[in-house]
Amino acid sequence: MTEDFMENQAAPYELRSARYLAADVLRRAVRPGATVIDATMGNGHDTLFLCRLVGPTGRVYAFDVQARAVENTQKRLLEAGVMERAALYCLGHERMAERVAGPVDAAVFNLGWLPGGDHSVTTRWGTTRQAVETALALLRPLGVLVICAYPGHAEGDRERHALKDMLSALPPQSFNVLHQAFLNAGPGAPECFVIQKQRSAAP
Numbered sequence: 001m002t003e004d005f006m007e008n009q010a011a012p013y014e015l016r017s018a019r020y021l022a023a024d025v026l027r028r029a030v031r032p033g034a035t036v037i038d039a040t041m042g043n044g045h046d047t048l049f050l051c052r053l054v055g056p057t058g059r060v061y062a063f064d065v066q067a068r069a070v071e072n073t074q075k076r077l078l079e080a081g082v083m084e085r086a087a088l089y090c091l092g093h094e095r096m097a098e099r100v101a102g103p104v105d106a107a108v109f110n111l112g113w114l115p116g117g118d119h120s121v122t123t124r125w126g127t128t129r130q131a132v133e134t135a136l137a138l139l140r141p142l143g144v145l146v147i148c149a150y151p152g153h154a155e156g157d158r159e160r161h162a163l164k165d166m167l168s169a170l171p172p173q174s175f176n177v178l179h180q181a182f183l184n185a186g187p188g189a190p191e192c193f194v195i196q197k198q199r200s201a202a203p
């Protein structure tokens, strides 16, 4: 998929998809010099987008369980000349705390399977839950967690429902939680969750 809204800063504002909304939030929240996590590297579109947002003084920690995802992402970052801004790990995101000390300014999850890859290697609620809990703990005050969920397949639907329950129960003193869904897009349309740690929350 061509993610032109990520590449082209001058593209017109278009209320288009969960991915578009996620990119819009990240563009506002991630400043040059930021430290961020891409929890689902895939083909590296998000990792590259984040590398551009953090600039030469920032750092992007990216995770995926598939070696192919790491290879595809490394190639993309090398071609773009931003490889030195990133650390790529072939490691489940549920183990991100082994590689990232925090605090971080943002974390991104784009759930599901590798586009063009094996659909059986998909994110699963058991490990997604652990990783989301860890990412929330790593966020600095005013840091954001952005999650795109894909309820169009069985595991994705399970993740979406469980995420909604988990995030709805977060204490409002510590987090603001937003859930964006395209109400007329039919069943299975991707949804976006945005969580911001409160300014006064403990880092």
Ligand SMILES: C[S@@+](CC[C@H](N)C(=O)[O-])C[C@H]1O[C@@H](n2cnc3c(N)ncnc32)[C@H](O)[C@@H]1O
Pocket (backbone or CB within 6 Å): 039, 040, 041, 042, 043, 044, 045, 046, 047, 063, 064, 065, 066, 069, 091, 092, 093, 094, 110, 111, 112, 113, 114, 115, 121, 122, 123, 124, 127
């Ligand atoms: C929809 S893709 C991500 C797309 C990617 N963000 C991009 O911009 O191209 C989801 C990815 O999550 C990965 N994944 C599945 N389980 C994982 C886990 N436990 N930890 C990290 N990544 C995982 C899959 O291998 C797949 O590459």
